[in-house]
Amino acid sequence: MEFTDKLVERYTRRILGYAYTKTRDAYKAEDLSQEILLQLVGALQRHDNIDDLDGYVYSICQFTWAKSLRKAKQQSLTIGLDAAWDIAADTNVEKDVETKLLSDRLRHEIAYLAEAHRRITVMYYYDGLTGREIALKLGLPPGTIRWHLGVIRKKLQGGMEMTESPIYAPQRMNVGIHGNGNDDGTMGGTYLGDDLLADNIALACYGTPLTVEEIARKLTVAAPYIENNLKRLTRMDYVRVVDKNRYQTTFFISSPRNSLFAVKYALDNIAPYAKRIWDVFEQRFSRILGIGFIGADLDKNFVRWALLPYVVNSLIWGLPYSQIKRPKRADGSEHFCIADIVDDDYRATQSEFAPDVVQFEKDIFSNGIKSFGYNTQLRGWQVENRFTKKDAGLHWRNFDDPDLAKIEHIANIQLGSTDTSGLDKLTIAKYIEDGYVEMRDNKPRLLIPYFNAIQSTELFEIFAEIRHDELGNDFFVPYMEGFAELFEREIPTFLSKEVREFHKYNEISPTMPVLMSLYNQGLLQRPTKDEAPRLATFVWRGKG
Numbered sequence: 001m002e003f004t005d006k007l008v009e010r011y012t013r014r015i016l017g018y019a020y021t022k023t024r025d026a027y028k029a030e031d032l033s034q035e036i037l038l039q040l041v042g043a044l045q046r047h048d049n050i051d052d053l054d055g056y057v058y059s060i061c062q063f064t065w066a067k068s069l070r071k072a073k074q075q076s077l078t079i080g081l082d083a084a085w086d087i088a089a090d091t092n093v094e095k096d097v098e099t100k101l102l103s104d105r106l107r108h109e110i111a112y113l114a115e116a117h118r119r120i121t122v123m124y125y126y127d128g129l130t131g132r133e134i135a136l137k138l139g140l141p142p143g144t145i146r147w148h149l150g151v152i153r154k155k156l157q158g159g160m161e162m163t164e165s166p167i168y169a170p171q172r173m174n175v176g177i178h179g180n181g182n183d184d185g186t187m188g189g190t191y192l193g194d195d196l197l198a199d200n201i202a203l204a205c206y207g208t209p210l211t212v213e214e215i216a217r218k219l220t221v222a223a224p225y226i227e228n229n230l231k232r233l234t235r236m237d238y239v240r241v242v243d244k245n246r247y248q249t250t251f252f253i254s255s256p257r258n259s260l261f262a263v264k265y266a267l268d269n270i271a272p273y274a275k276r277i278w279d280v281f282e283q284r285f286s287r288i289l290g291i292g293f294i295g296a297d298l299d300k301n302f303v304r305w306a307l308l309p310y311v312v313n314s315l316i317w318g319l320p321y322s323q324i325k326r327p328k329r330a331d332g333s334e335h336f337c338i339a340d341i342v343d344d345d346y347r348a349t350q351s352e353f354a355p356d357v358v359q360f361e362k363d364i365f366s367n368g369i370k371s372f373g374y375n376t377q378l379r380g381w382q383v384e385n386r387f388t389k390k391d392a393g394l395h396w397r398n399f400d401d402p403d404l405a406k407i408e409h410i411a412n413i414q415l416g417s418t419d420t421s422g423l424d425k426l427t428i429a430k431y432i433e434d435g436y437v438e439m440r441d442n443k444p445r446l447l448i449p450y451f452n453a454i455q456s457t458e459l460f461e462i463f464a465e466i467r468h469d470e471l472g473n474d475f476f477v478p479y480m481e482g483f484a485e486l487f488e489r490e491i492p493t494f495l496s497k498e499v500r501e502f503h504k505y506n507e508i509s510p511t512m513p514v515l516m517s518l519y520n521q522g523l524l525q526r527p528t529k530d531e532a533p534r535l536a537t538f539v540w541r542g543k544g
Contacts, residue, residue, distance in 0.1 A: 011057055012037070018061045036064045120148050170219075172342040173199045173253065176368060178506065179326040179335025192238060192337065197221065198229045202249045203341075205239055207494065209246035235330045238337065248494065250327075251337035252503045256346040258490055260353045262508040263361040265483050270510065273479055274517035280470045281311060284462050291458050294411050295449035295538070301525045305515075306449050306538045307459075308524075309383040312514045313369060314467050315475050321484075321505035324498055336502050338368075362386070363519070364512040377453075377543070378404045383536035385512060387527050397533070398434055407539050410437055411450045435533035449538040456540035480505050 012033075019032035040060050123129045123137065131149065135142040175193030192198055197219075204210060204218050212230070216223040230247060233239040242248045281304075288307065289296045295303065316322050326334040347358050365386050372380030382399060406427060428444050431437035437444045451459055467473065484504040491500045518524040527535050 011040075015040075015057070015061060018058075019065075022065050032065065032068060035068065036061050039064050117148065117151070120145065170196055170200050171203055172196065173203070173339050174342060175199070176338040177333075177335040178338055178502075180333060192339065195229070197225060198233060201226060201229050201233065201247075202238060202251075202339075203253065205247045206249040206253055207492065209242040209248040211245050211247075215247065237327055237329060250496065250499065251339060252491060252495055252499055254340040254507065256341065256343045257350070257352070258487075258507070259340060260347070260350070260357055260361060261490060262483070262487065263364070264353055264357045265486060266364070266508055266510070266513040267357055267360045269479060269482065270513040270517050271521065273476065273510065274514040275521065275523075276471065276475075277308070277312060277315075277466075277514060278518055278523050280466050281308060284466065288459060288462055291451070291455045293449055293451045293455045293459070294414060294446050298447065298449070299528075299531070302527060302531050302535070303449060304524060305527060305531075305536050308518075309369070309511050309515060309536055310381055310538075311463055311466060312511045313509070314463060315471060316480070316510065318473060319477065319480070321480065321501065324502045324505075327498070336499065360513075360516065363516040364508075366512045369509075369511065372399075372401050372539075373404050378408060378539070378541050380404050380407075380539045381537070383511065383515075385515065385536060387532045388535050399436075399537070403431075404539055406431070407436070407446065407448075407450065408541065410444045411446055411452075411539075413443060414445050435530065436537075448534050451538070451540035453541045453543050456542055459540070476510055479510065483508070 015036050016029060016033045019036065020026065020029040023029045023032055040057060043056075043060060119138075120134060123134045129137070131145045132142050134140075135145045138145070173193055192202065200219055201215060204215050210218065212223050212226055215230075216226050219226070230239060234241060234247070237250055239247050240250050285300075285304070289300075289303070295306075326336055328334050347361075363386055367384035370380075370382045370384070372382070380399075380401075380403075382397065384397070388397065410428070410431065428437060428439075431444070432439065436446065436448055438447055439445070467475075487507055488500070488504045491503055493500075515524065519526070
């Protein structure tokens, strides 16, 4: 490299400033600056290329300053630890810099080593233990330690000689589940989607199995952090061990292209299915309202939004591919991971799919279906959709299993079969704030459909009539088989048969495409601002 006028202009003022901060004397600063520049010119002439020139110049400044201190030991000065590197030795400045950089790089490479090799490296090179002493400490034969040390030297040498890879840019994923909770009704192990490092480990291992060291180097993260996350990931079977020491992700990660691929199929094919469901539902809608449930007097469009998703979803129950066995997780839950990569730029820059496909994807954007009160007689059903979300992110509304009993209690108050003593005013206020309840004549009144045991029996008899007698149990078979045939080639073959089978049929549920197709056809209307927070929700009590 040449010390050109451009480099002089770039660094002279910085070097002088550095020298002044060390000496606090203008004349001494000029002398130190000249010495630094001389050292720098000589160093640059001996190198063809330096990746981090700013860092290299700063190191030359540090070691030239240290060398000047060695020549004037009689001066009483306080210096920082970084400037005191090997200060007692009268060594060449450039050699000092290269030694320091080499040492820093070596520590960097050691951080990438897996746990066992890190321990052996520290004991041998830093603690000064012999191979035999390390063998005694670890309870291994000395020959094994010698073999490990040979492997370690090759790894460190390879890492030091390889060209630095670009800095890894972390990716974000949205992650949900399809399945059942554990015995506590929770999903304690599903931290994916909330832990950026865990997400990126899964992305790194998606495809070719990697060792801990390879993952650490790929993500530019020290191995101990990788190992801690891998323990959790393998325990939940989100990542599996391959060939004893390599790791591979076990769940399907959908790319933005995968998503638009599925959406295009839905947009091209769902309209006739949606219209047929609408027709048979409308033929029975008056009978449903005639059941007399709480909420039957609400806006008819709002009631349709509450009940139609259940009808649509019931049409895929019992089909062979809806019964694919879900993986058993260590926390007791049984579920498939539903994961997709967040890439805000892809849709704006891609040219493969038409704008109407991108728009339909936005329309069916959903956090899915939530079924409450699993294995109980008091049940609830709620669908998140584009009208219920508060922002651009996925979320669940503030409504869960404990709310069901309170909702039923409010229903009984409305019917006059009980009083408000069982609920405090703060509880009622919460449901008013969330949009599920209003006050009328000093009494709470439900703003969502609620069916008692007798009414729910009649409702589900009508639903069964739609499903079995009118549309048939195989109504969605042509739609789903057509999609599976096309999407199967999009799913990597390293994933298990169960995972591939599940995703080729379930990558896009027909529920939201049907609802938004009905909306686009002008059959379902846009909910009001007041209706949106409680949209697509209903509660019922089954037979005791």
